[in-house]
Amino acid sequence: MAVHGIDLGTTYSCIAYVDDVGRPTVLRNLEGADTTPSVVFFESPGNVVVGATAKDSAVLHPDLVVSRVKRDMGQDTPRVRHGRPYTPEEISAFILRKLADDAATATGETVEEVVITVPAYFGAAERDATRKAGQIAGLQVIDIISEPIAAAITYGVLNPDQDRTILVYDLGGGTFDTTVMRIEGGDIEVVCTDGDHELGGADWDDRLAEHLAERFRQEHPDAGDPLLDKHSEQQLRRDAEDLKKTLSTRAQHTVRVMHEGRVSTVELTRAAFEELTRDLLDRTIEITRRTMETAAGKGVSSYDHVVLVGGSTKMPTVTETLQKEFQLTPRLQDPDLAVAKGAALYAFEETYRRLLRAGEPAKAQEIAARAGLTAEQQEQIAGRTIKTVASRAFGIVVTDKESRRRSVEHLVHANDALPAGVTQDFYTIDAGQTGVTVEVVEQAGTVESDDPEDNGLIAEGVLKIPPGKPAGWPIEVTFALDASGLLQVTARERETGEELELRIQIGGMSEEDVAESRAALSRVQVS
Template sequence: MSHVVGIDLGTTHSLVAALDGAGRPNLLTNRLGQRLTPSVVGLDAEGRLHVGESARAQLLVHPERTIAEVKRRMGRDLPVTLGDRRYSPTEISALILRALREDAERALGGTVSEAVVTVPAYFSDAQRQATKDAGELAGLKVERLLNEPTAAALAYGVNHLDAEQYVLVYDLGGGTFDVSVLEMFQGVLDVKASAGNNQLGGSDFDQALAAWLGAEFERAHGVSLAGNLAAQVRLKAAAEAAKIALTSVEATPVIVPFLAPGRGGTPASLEVEVTRARFDALITDLVRSTLDPMESALKDAKLSKKSIAEVVLVGGSSRVPLVRRLVAEYFGREPRDGVHPDEAVALGAALQAGLKTGAVSAAHGIMITDVCPFTLGVEVQASVGRERVGGVFSPLIPRNTTVPVSRTETFATTADGQRAVEIRVFQGEARLVKDNLLLDAYTVEGVPPGRAGTEKVAVTFTYDINGILDVTTRVVSTGKEATLVVDKRSQRLGPEQRLEAKERLAREWGAAPVPATPVPAPASPEADADALLNAATERIATAPAHVRPRLESLCNALREARAKGDRGAAARLDAELTDLLFDLG
């Protein structure tokens, strides 16, 4: 039996969900029995590819063979180097999707050949095309790309079908931020407006804290960590652990042993306390930058803050206390806790998969609409007094138009004897095209020559539910047509390249070790910590001489943190010890 699943392809973690027999969405566990799979890909010393926890563990010790947060590179010409191999961001995302697909097949006991994959609402056309390509390389048919806040709203709305209200979804993930305003009525979720920033997320919070930690290390030891990739990776990992700890405590120690050589060449460690107040000060500007997109979305939806009945926070970074406080101050009331911040997007994607197959609509009577997040248009010449000026942006589809949508505008030739028209397609909100994003361009031949303005060319934009744009032009006097699917950006793999990449990834992935059965979960966190300490203590005697002091130090520090009940420090030390043992083999 073939299944259709919903996938949240996240910056830091990815999840996959499917409907059960009763039509309810459920998250599927990976081969380790976990719901969240780190969006990390690594190449080990034997040339085998890893995805998930093992790759994340490798990131701290072999960053040159590991890649995280590849979602931020999607749709851009930024190749990824893992050891002696080079991949495109699309190929790295394909490896993550392939691992999720195989985990889903293991959990469901059947084939998974199709998926609804979520993307940030503010993803560009190139980023959406790259995501669809990644699905194809992973052996998945991705007929639907679903905006992440829309997916979260679907997960929320399925339990509030009788409500008639406006809802704002604030989605702050590991690497992207989106906000959507929706109207709910009689089982319909109608997206009114979206806005956001596809380069803002919890990773930026980590980086801000890591930079401060690096400055503290330099102040204490007189050594800069600039250019030290291994130290920078460990600092960011320590910053992420501190950020998580500060969601529940007011202060937490950050201890990174043997971070880098000190003044005399002796290994120097970082030991500093981070307070929530310090962390808040470091990220306040980043968090406040999310208020402008909220204002924009409300303005486009023609609503006031008082019109919003519920504010729903999703995305792991929405757990940061400062985020919740600023959103509460903005709306004058506390946000809602109606959905799980990490899981809502994947669950909504599974519901959308159910809507596609008909499994949900019959049971729940729910329908959802979405919008185009950007204005789309073409470059034209405009009259300024008696002169004609080029480089002017002429919108065809305004941002936040309900999709799917098709719009046509007719333009006239601008020169005597003109035989061809160049169509340059842009995305953005600026009046001049130089300030917008060029999506693609092509030339329409066969225009009958005549005086300027006598021949007309009709341009039709069709924007589908996946956020993919088709452009059709027609010479009015002859009926000659030309069509462009905006998918020919240099960042996208061509058909032959996709086929070659699919075959190559299949070969390379086949060399990766896959456990025959899931690893059983520990009986409790305490039992897991005991097992780790026992394994680390036994390993001290056989560890290389230069590693033994660090191994002993970490074991002693972990025992002390557990004895004091300092869960934040214990979790951080646990991760450090696990990484060291992984490196030792």
């Protein structure tokens, strides 16, 4: 049974596997395209449409279409369609189901085991929500890995004999991050990462849509705002995306804006577009510079390559600006598909290693032979290591005994090596306490802060304390952040052995909720 890699994107998604000659191959959808728009059209309570048709339907049925759901992952932001609230995990599950079903049609094999990629800057909550989306879709999620790692795996396969320090600049449809990595002997080590999961190509689209609407309003001041009409807005946003893509290859282009029977013809040059969105690009440069400064503090003084990932890196100004700011020449490496291909390679390799660990070398040899791997390649895969880092800081909320001021004490810090296991004692502040509330938080801003307002609550629970204990009674707290960035927290009272185990549960979806959603959504037709 083949294993698959899935790039679950904000605007487009795709799925890949390792074919019979060992090549990572993207599987086309039923519409014949490599990528599928991450758009869901709730045509009826029992029928959901995903992809290009759903995107087209947004113009006619804007209230029944959901897009950019990736930006909601890890948040309690359900969307109500046909009277039923759908969580971000459930909506993402429909996209995953479409990818898996189309891949099964293409290969004749059911898609069961998958690796799903996420932005490097996704925290524990978003990663856990992505894992749950896969489970709701009926898939076995082998692992969640960062998109830059997947891209680096693809890069490493294309350049197998080269040890390199690379900077991955990943500008996708809805997220942006930069990651510094070392590739040595096939092993991958993440040095540091940074990013913004509220910044991506969709923001360039939005800026263009606002510009087109403003030009229309200037020409037709007595007409309504096209962005306030759901149908006109959807068409305008589609035109804006097409305009962005066109201006990546042409110096100028003309768009017709239609609303309330009025028409405006808007001509825009590439130079004007770049000026209009300069601040967005500047934000990516600021993050890139910050990442390089962090890497410099860890001993990285030079780079062999800058690898561009994500469809939005096709904008010429990206390469031009990176060259100007950092004197580095970026290389565009299959930006739309590199992540899915890398995830497929990782899925294949992890399956091979898992079989070896399970004491099943014959099965490992079987899949290696099917992929045409040499003995040397098998040895390299068996020994390959991938070392990554925490994308955010994680801690718990503590209260000062005297001032009663609440603050955050971080146990894991951004760019700490993973997996990370930290155990630390905390203490009650009052005599006779019968319990303590353990609040687990994750860094929400771009820098670490001990102010609870600058952190997001991702889990909480109450640990019982034996009666009659004095103030200062110890509580042992353990953070375990695995290599995939998924977090588990345990609080323990030593005398009784009472334990509180906190699994990250955002959006109200427990494992029981996931099982119920999986059963309910399995009855929905996805096409």
